[in-house]
Amino acid sequence: MLAVDHLAPLDRESDRATDPTRASDPTRAGDRLAELTREGLVFGCDYNPEQWDRAVWDDDMRLMVEAGVGLIAINIFGWSWINPAHGEWDFAELDEVMDLAHAHGIRVNLGTATASPAPWVTTRHPEILPVSVDGTRRYPGGRQAYCPSSPIFRGYAAELSRRVVERYAGHPALAMWHVSNELGCHNALCYCDASATAFREWLEARYGTIAALNTAWGTSFWSQRYSAWDQILPPMAALSLRNPAQLLDFQRFSSDQQLELYRAEARVIRELSTAPVTTNFMVTAHIRALDYFSWAGEMDVIANDHYLDRRLPEPLAELSFAADLTRGLADGAPWLLMETSTGAVNWQPHNLAKGEGELLRNVVSHVSRGADGICFFQWRASAQGAEKFHSALLPHAGTDTAQWRSVLEVGRTLRRLQPIAGTRVASDAAVLFDWESWWSIENEGRPSEDLRYLDQVHAAHAALAAAGISTDVVSASADLSAYRLVVVPALHLVRDADADAIARFVEDGGTAVITFASGIVDQDDRVRLGGYPGAFRDLLGIVSEEFSPLGPGQVVALDDGTSGAVWSERLRPVDAEVDARFVDGPAAGLPARTRRRVGAGSAWYLATLPAAAAYRELLSRVAQDAGIRTVDALPGVEIIRRASDDRSFVFVINHTTESVEIAAHGRDAMTDEAVDGTVVVVGGAVRIIEEAS
Template sequence: MLAVDHLAPLDRESDRATDSIREGSALDALTREGLVFGCDYNPEQWDRAVWDDDMRLMREAGVDLVAVNIFGWSWINPDHGVWSFDELDEVMDLAHAHGIRVNLGTATASPAPWVTTRHPEILPVAEDGTRRFPGGRQAYCPSSPVFRSHAAELSRRVVERYADHPALAMWHVSNELGCHNALCYCDASAAAFREWLRARYGTVAALNAAWGTSFWSQRYSDWAQILPPMAALSLRNPGQLLDFQRFSSDQQLELYRAEAAIIRARSTAPVTTNFMVTAHIRALDYFSWAGEMDVIANDHYLDRRLPDPLAELSFAADLTRGIAAGTPWLLMETSTGAVNWQPHNLAKGEGELLRNVVSHVARGADGICFFQWRASAQGAEKFHSALLPHAGTDTAQWRSVLEVGRTLRRLQPIAGTRVASDAAVLFDWESWWSIENEGRPSEDLRYLDQVHAAHAALSAADISTDVVSASADLSAYRLVVVPALHLVRDADAEAIARFVENGGTAVITFASGIVDERDRVRLGGYPGAFRDLLGIVSEEFAPLGPGQVVALDDGSIGSVWSERLRSVDAEVDARFVDGPAAGLPARTRRTVGAGSAWYLATLPAAETYRDLLSRIARDAGIRTVEAFPGVEVVRRAGEDRAFTFVINHTTESVEIAAHGRDALTGESVDGPVTVAGGAVRIIEEAS
């Protein structure tokens, strides 16, 4: 039986979350009447005759926020110097008349055809030097001054017209910035890259030192010689690749900042854009973006290409909460059913939509919005699911939508509460870029695989986990897992060491601490930045071949990696029995001050990883509960109440011990409660 009332105490975690809350935050204003239920609305795709019916059905479903004008450039600015706002005016007025708030887009997400026809130089260039043409979306170079000028004019027009409209609730800058055009290699990008490098390094000599250009005769003598890292005949310079990735994230952020500044000069409504914290987007360092957002918003769709899409959903939600510094966030886009851009676009099963929605809410979302309201009859996304499907309202999918609306209304008291966690996983986009650039020890060493494995092991043990920056304050946690943190700054390595010395437990995995922020190897033996903390020295990487596993002397197996390391003053918890590091340590532990530091030199199998982290968590003072595979248990708490979410993704019933009130039915609960297969239970109790 799962004992809900035996979960970890809330006091320290609640204090940490409360300290990070922005007083009077924009999302608080949006959730005064409860959780947000929203969608993208694209009336420009439909005849005026259906607009009234759309608004009526939105109210029936409980939709209270619509994102409008996201891709409206050619709708409101169909030709050079031509502006037509009449239809958008009517949509804004209709929304207000029906009590629906508007998340208004600046419409800059994709230029109208007249823009790229007049200015073909704004079109992006791929790393092979070929230009990409219009016909899709985001057909622009993010560094292009011409594009930026037109986008600024469009933003000004929209803001001036609607800043005072009563339906306006928030501003939506562009859309999924960098989804398709994050990396551009055109002349405008090259010029902007050189300016970015000049600001970063000051002199060409400093850049040469940072990039190690003495290798392969790459030393530069003038800024003009430096280009983006376009496709080459051999491996490219790692420092150049890494800096171009940093630059590209910053260029997209500059686009956001420019439009946000135009909005804020005229409007007091909150401003945001939709992040893409998901498994297949890695180009943008969202930790560096977070401070620019009035609301942290994320788009997330189940990725059926992954071995465990639900585990990735949980990870993405926890990372989004980490970007939001523990405060509630907004799910800006998700789907009711199938998407249209995966090799196999699978429909959701019975109850799966509600389970997905509740998973996001459990992990900190104070609003759930969908792409989109009405399924398109034409265009590239015509087979993407929507709230109102092609088959209309007499459908199981529409009835599921109504259920989602009812559920979100019943969960109104949850708005503003915070997720309580004693454990954290460190995440870093620069490590992701660095570890997967060219010339790495093994192509099977993929950053997200390692981060997902650590997070999944904690989740499988029902240990609530934050996913935070490598530079985050760790003082409130008892356990911190550091998976494959390849690139580490001195200050961050020192902070992890202080965390351990002060009584924390760190679990550091292979491939961590190897290079500094210049992508320069830390000499003296691996794991570099963490060598002294861990009390070990690794002399040589010994990665495993495809499908190869190694045995450990505790009966477990490892995959992906091994290495030839020796203990200096660490306790050896397990050794390799076979493989390229046979007889050498595979897992170590070292007491440091009041805490302990573990090292994993191979990737444990999933069940072993779960059991290991559960054992380490208990030793770190984290209360654990009996875990049921496929059953999520997450807790959110406020000043006077707490909510325990139990989401059963299996077909078998489980029993929980609970005391309080069922937040969905209102019934009192005191003792064993059954959570049927495929069902969710949310228990409210005094905190």
């Protein structure tokens, strides 16, 4: 069994760890995806032949060809299939599936099979089972029943990966490698003894001395000062609020531990194969444990799983945001949607089916925002198991169904859109996003439970979209020079270098809109003294003396006729212009919105959350002042442009029931008909126009 070392903490000042196997070229992800899209957009799915009798496989392959499926992810949960007992290996059925795929012209996204250990592994080594925050152990029966820090699990996973890669590295069906699956979806935070040991090692590598850790964590508070490393535990459930800096470091550590699982398998693969290597991210509203900006450089292909979250008030807006953030992780290059659903999922309180045309609209939304491939979970709906009611390309009712006909329509559409592969989305505006701010702002002891990070980010992104402004979602440390407008929502934790970069962006002629709760703490979750908003105080020309969060459902009026929610604060301008004031509430009479001209640019501050329509109007006004052309977008209608040096495509996605008319010149990419002047997009339809050059 191979031993695997614990991961030292990532150096987030440079935003990447040093690893000779990682993708060092920021364009590498896009370049490697191009290997998969050489014939155009990818249409793929997860395939689990181990769940079905051998007699079904030939029919599956025939139907995949009929639908246009060209890429299948297999062996994702194959551990007990190919390694059913200790020392026992059986690749016969996987060999046959690989050969069948190749015979039908279907390429394979081959899993390392490490996503969930076989039962014999946890029976032989119960110590690898994860421990929850309350100290109780979690048992097999679901998936991801392992501690990510366990050297025993890592050794078995490395051996399994090596066996798979040695056998299939030269197989003609192989297109790419799929490491594990949705790393950290269920076991991101583990509090077992192995995790405690790894956490102490990570902390010692990060801080060097106990004295430095005590300073960073502020352990003089509540007599928490440590005198030796072995006194430190993971932040398990306590009788009171826990140390916020310790919580933050444990979240960083946990993201790094999951990344090391990926890196260990990727190293094994790259020793023996030249095919692209990736894993599936979960850029979505309900997964927050992994800092994917620190992961992105390790991927040969940026791939994301996304499902409509019906628990949210605006699931389509969240889809758009997640797609734009995934594109940001790809540094603007095309990316791959590794999993999505044809209809209902099985894990929400109410698993709603998709309406007529909704599947195609969802697919085109992802493509319009940079996806060069659309893959589904899964091919054939399971007859047994926890996901038996999760939709699939081939439903329980078979091919004589509306869902199967929708799948055929998706396949035809993706084939017609082949020329779009490789084009990019061009944006003049960006929203800054930061997982560490998400962790910090929502840890214990915050000013208001209603201050939720994603709510603030989603509101800013939705306001830009409503104003018809194409928007990238990028890291707080991203190069901002290509943008005219940058919105900084609730960037609670910010490093000096990133705050300085935002200030330089403004001085050089950019416009920044910074919202409340930004710039409050440094990288150690230490409050920046001297008045809020801390790191941005001088740039904005303001000082806030006290937070005045609003009560549940409370709304305050502004003197420009708009309203605000969630937040207010007792703010005074130093050398900023007041653009609006609070009329009532705890900050009545004080500034609610300010603007300061800095160098060639402008810095705005929002001390409350505007209502949706007011937010749209404000960002439209700010964008126009910044020289960005806005579109008078209709609610429920997406208009997105993807382009290359010589081609440009406009996507119009009508999520409403009413027809809309859009100015356009060129040809319809789906029908090849000429378009001259306007195009009508009926309710529920999509149109993709290749613009005349």
